[in-house]
Amino acid sequence: MTVLFTLVVQLLRRVRKFLLAAGGLLAGFQIVLILQANSIQASNSFAKMGDLVPAFARDILGPSFVAFLTFKGIVCLGYFHPVVMGALVSVSVTIATIPIMEIESGFIDLVLARPVARHWVLTRSILAATIAIVYLLVMMALGTWIGLSSFAAKDAAWPSAALVGLLAMNLGLLMLCWAAIAMAIGCACRRRGSAGAIAGLLALTAYLTDYVGRAWKPADSIAWLSPFRYYTPFELVMGSALPAKSLYVLGGIAFAAFALAYALYSRRDISH
Amino acid sequence: MLTGSAAVSISGLTKRYGTLIAVDHLDLEVKRGEVFGFLGLNGAGKTTTIRILLDLLRPTSGHASIFGHNCQSDSLRARGAVGYLPGEMGIYSDLTGHELLVFLERIGGKSVSREHRNNLTRRFELTERDLSRKLREYSTGMKRKLGLIQAFQADPPLLILDEPTEGLDPLMQESFYELLADARNRGRTVFMSSHVLPEVERVCDRIAMVRKGKVVFLSTVEDARKLASRRVRVVFGQDVAVPISLPRGYEMVEAEPRRWIVRVTGPLGSLPSFLAAFPVADLAVEEARLEDVLVKYYRDGAE
Numbered sequence: 001m002t003v004l005f006t007l008v009v010q011l012l013r014r015v016r017k018f019l020l021a022a023g024g025l026l027a028g029f030q031i032v033l034i035l036q037a038n039s040i041q042a043s044n045s046f047a048k049m050g051d052l053v054p055a056f057a058r059d060i061l062g063p064s065f066v067a068f069l070t071f072k073g074i075v076c077l078g079y080f081h082p083v084v085m086g087a088l089v090s091v092s093v094t095i096a097t098i099p100i101m102e103i104e105s106g107f108i109d110l111v112l113a114r115p116v117a118r119h120w121v122l123t124r125s126i127l128a129a130t131i132a133i134v135y136l137l138v139m140m141a142l143g144t145w146i147g148l149s150s151f152a153a154k155d156a157a158w159p160s161a162a163l164v165g166l167l168a169m170n171l172g173l174l175m176l177c178w179a180a181i182a183m184a185i186g187c188a189c190r191r192r193g194s195a196g197a198i199a200g201l202l203a204l205t206a207y208l209t210d211y212v213g214r215a216w217k218p219a220d221s222i223a224w225l226s227p228f229r230y231y232t233p234f235e236l237v238m239g240s241a242l243p244a245k246s247l248y249v250l251g252g253i254a255f256a257a258f259a260l261a262y263a264l265y266s267r268r269d270i271s272h
Numbered sequence: 273m274l275t276g277s278a279a280v281s282i283s284g285l286t287k288r289y290g291t292l293i294a295v296d297h298l299d300l301e302v303k304r305g306e307v308f309g310f311l312g313l314n315g316a317g318k319t320t321t322i323r324i325l326l327d328l329l330r331p332t333s334g335h336a337s338i339f340g341h342n343c344q345s346d347s348l349r350a351r352g353a354v355g356y357l358p359g360e361m362g363i364y365s366d367l368t369g370h371e372l373l374v375f376l377e378r379i380g381g382k383s384v385s386r387e388h389r390n391n392l393t394r395r396f397e398l399t400e401r402d403l404s405r406k407l408r409e410y411s412t413g414m415k416r417k418l419g420l421i422q423a424f425q426a427d428p429p430l431l432i433l434d435e436p437t438e439g440l441d442p443l444m445q446e447s448f449y450e451l452l453a454d455a456r457n458r459g460r461t462v463f464m465s466s467h468v469l470p471e472v473e474r475v476c477d478r479i480a481m482v483r484k485g486k487v488v489f490l491s492t493v494e495d496a497r498k499l500a501s502r503r504v505r506v507v508f509g510q511d512v513a514v515p516i517s518l519p520r521g522y523e524m525v526e527a528e529p530r531r532w533i534v535r536v537t538g539p540l541g542s543l544p545s546f547l548a549a550f551p552v553a554d555l556a557v558e559e560a561r562l563e564d565v566l567v568k569y570y571r572d573g574a575e
Contacts, residue, residue, distance in 0.1 A: 006378040014364060106362020110422070113326045113356035113432075114380045115348045270328040272362070 003116055007124035012131065015095060022091055023136055027143030030078040034147030037074035041156050046070060071156040072163075073237055075148070078140060079167040080233035085207065088136060088171070092179035093199045095129040099265065100186040100195050106272050118266050122183065126258060129179040137168040159237075166242045167233055173250040174231045178203055180257030181227075187264035227253055277340075279304045279430050279461035280325065284334035287320050287485075294320040296485035297334065302478075307452060307462040309476035309493075311469075313570055317485035318465040319359055322434055325463075326356060338430060352381065355428035359435045359465075361419045365408035369398065369418050372407065373425060382426045392421045395447045412439045420448060424455070431455060433464040437471060449475055473497070473562040481569050489569045493562060500560035501537040506547065507554040508532075519546055 012019075040046055050069045068077070078084060099121050102108040112118065141164055148158050181202065186195035206226035213223025223229050230246035280302035287295040295317045302308040312318050323329040325336050327347035336343040338350040363372060377384045393403065396417040402410075410418065416439040423431060437445045452462060452475050466472050472479055473493055481489040489496075503525065511529035518524060518534070519542055526533040536543065540557065547555070 003379050003381065006375065010375055014366065102362070106358060106360055107364060109326075109328060109356070109358045109362060110376060111379060112328055113351060113354060113358075114376065115352040116379050117348060267330070269330060271323065 004120050004124060004127075007111075007116075007120060008127050008131075011095075011098065011124055011128045015098075015128070015132070018094070019091070019132055019135060022087060023139035026084060026087060026136055027139045027146070029081075029084060030075075030140055030143030031147040031151070033078045033081075034075055034144070034151055037071050038151055038153055038156065040074065041071050041153055068234065068237065071152075072159045075144060076159050076163065076167060076233065076237050078144065079164070079171055080231070082207075084140075085171075085228075088133070088175045089178050089200070089203045091132060091136060092129060092175045093182040093196055093203070095132050096125060096179040096182040097186040097192050097195045097199070098128075099125050099183070100189060101192040103270055104190075104192055104272050108270060112270060119262055122187075122258075122262055122265055125183065126179075129183075130176060133172050133175045133179070137172050141165075141168060163236060166236050170231050170233070170236070170242055170246065170250075173247060173254070174227060177227045177250045177254045177257070180254040180261065183261040184257040184264065187261045187268065277304070278302060278337075279306075280308075280336070280338055280463055281340075282321070282325075282334070282336045285321065285324060285331055285336055286333045287317075287324060287329060288332045293485050295324070295331070298482070298485065298487060300480055300487060300490075302461060302463050304461050305456065305459050306477040307456055307475055308464070309472040309479040310463060310465040310482065311467060311472060311479055311566065312465075312482040313467065316482045318482060319434055320485075321482070322432055322463075322465060325432060326351060326354065353429050355423040355426060355431045357419045357423040357431075357433040357436055359438070361415050363407050363415065363418075365406060367407055368405060369403040369407060369410070369414075372418065373403070373422055376422050377425065380426050384425045385427070388427060389421070389425050392424055392451075395451060396421060396444060397447075413441060413444065416440055417444060420451070424451065427458075427460075429460060431460060431462045431464075433462065435466060436464055437466070437468060445471070469561075469563040469566055479562075479566075481566060483569065489566070496562055496565050497560045500562065500564040501535045502540070502560045503558040504534045504536055504540070504543065505554075505556040505558070506532045506534065506550075506552060509551040509553040512550050522546075 040049070046069050068074075099108070102111070102121075108121065111121065144159075144164055152158060178199070182195065182199035185199050185202075186192065189195040189198070207228050209219060210223050210226040210228035213220040213226070213229070227250060230249045232240070232243065232246060236242060278301045280300070282298055282300040285295055285298040286293070298317070298321060300321075310318050310321070320329060321336075324331050325338060325343050327343050327350070330344065337346075339353050341347075341350040341353075343350045367375070373384075373389065393399075398414065398417055398421070402414065407415065407418075420433075420436065423433065437448055440448060449471075455462060464476075476493055478492050479489070479496060480487050491499075501523075508530045514524070514527045514532075521536060521538045523535040523537075524532065525535050
């Protein structure tokens with residue numbers, strides 16, 4: 001356990017600046033969204049914004065669209081905005097592919113020449129990725145709390161702590177799922193650049209598949225393949241419970257991908 | 273616990289990459305307490321063999337063990353007895369030298385004597401100030417010294433060193449040779465790859481040469497040296513004619529009226545009687561060089 005602890009601490013120390021910057025930016029983004037929601041609320045423009053959207057678009061987007069065009073909806077947007085999702089996927093992929101980068105750089109030779117089991121290297125990365133994701137979500141929640149308590153108008157309807165917690169939990173599991181997929185891809189690749197590019201493209205394709213599937217029926221038939229389908233922020237904002245199925249599917253994908261990563265890494269040659 | 277009688281035992285080891293055979297049915301045994309030189313040109317299979325010993329690469333067939341522990345099925349115990357210097361040190365440039373040494377000590381599972389580490393840093397002239405600097409500020413030579421320190425710091429029973437003096441200046445090479453001699457005196461085993469033949473000749477007890485993944489030459493350094501031809505420089509007091517033929521095992525390298533250089537393979541026993549007929553003024557026999565034997569194997573892999 002001492003070895004594992006040392007490996008985790010070393011990895012987190014290595015990415016600390018990157019994580020601090022990402023955490024700061026994500027927290028800042030939440031505050032900016034709250035300022036924006038506050039401004040719309042102050043000018044009483046939520047209803048006007050809804051009127052601007054064509055009827056057919058409203059039909060496609062469904063009742064969740066109404067929930068989104070509220071103070072609470074805009075605040076919660078920080079948990080499913082494409083920029084935020086992209087940033088979190090990038091962090092997950094970056095940390096999950098570190099084992100491959102270490103093979104490429106030769107650093108892992110120094111580690112694995114000692115009595116360190118190969119699976120500890122991946123376990124370390126999984127723990128570090130989990131800690132990083134939780135940290136970033138905590139920073140986002142902190143940004144939301146600071147923004148609301150410092151800038152929100154008194155009459156604004158804040159999202160409940162439970163809602164923010166559910167969004168963060170669902171989002172966190174989605175990111176862990178992408179970390180697992182990136183790790184499995186990385187363990188099959190020789191270069192981190194290739195692994196990152198494949199994982200990134202896959203995430204983008206999955207995101208677009210889910211996005212298009214929500215508005216276009218033919219695409220919906222394959223949208224179930226996308227992990228993003230199992231992140232349901234609109235429904236949560238509308239007050240629905242977090243579906244257990246989503247958690248099981250995301251957890252299942254993460255488990256299977258991590259298991260695949262372990263199998264690939266234990267069999268592969270460590271050569272750069 | 274070190275159980276096996278040999279420090280390193282390799283049997284029928286083969287590593288293929290598709291159609292390329294990097295290591296081809298390699299058999300080798302390194303005895304405890306010896307300094308073993310593993311020689312060969314680039315791409316001969318030296319580093320591949322070393323990486324299999326450390327379970328970084330998986331062999332296609334055959335097996336290798338360290339102190340009786342199989343390098344694949346019992347690799348944690350095998351690696352627990354090893355201090356390793358890679359040919360190319362991959363390091364995180366934002367760590368300091370000291371942080372790297374402490375990190376590697378912690379994951380090595382053995383506590384390192386401060387006195388021993390300080391002794392190593394002194395030998396390689398790395399000051400506390402150097403060790404507190406980020407590795408991105410280190411020169412190639414400093415990185416190499418740090419690599420040697422991390423390999424030796426836990427005082428392991430087996431040292432596996434891949435091209436250990438690459439990038440070291442002559443003074444630091446001397447320090448390394450002294451360190452190697454100390455390690456041998458304390459009963460440590462050293463398995464080092466190199467292509468610097470004078471270095472191997474100086475520090476190794478036995479040598480193996482690999483070519484295309486196979487051992488083509490295995491011998492003690494002493495025995496190998498005996499195979500080398502020696503150059504004999506003969507100076508005459510007056511002009512002499514070059515003989516039409518020379519005794520068996522003799523080869524004329526240079527012939528001037530008052531000076532010959534003759535290459536002699538084997539014992540020099542017949543030389544005095546051969547030269548008795550000439551007005552010899554001076555005679556010098558050069559020390560046999562390992563290089564002269566091994567270069568032949570480098571070139572054509574002669575048996």
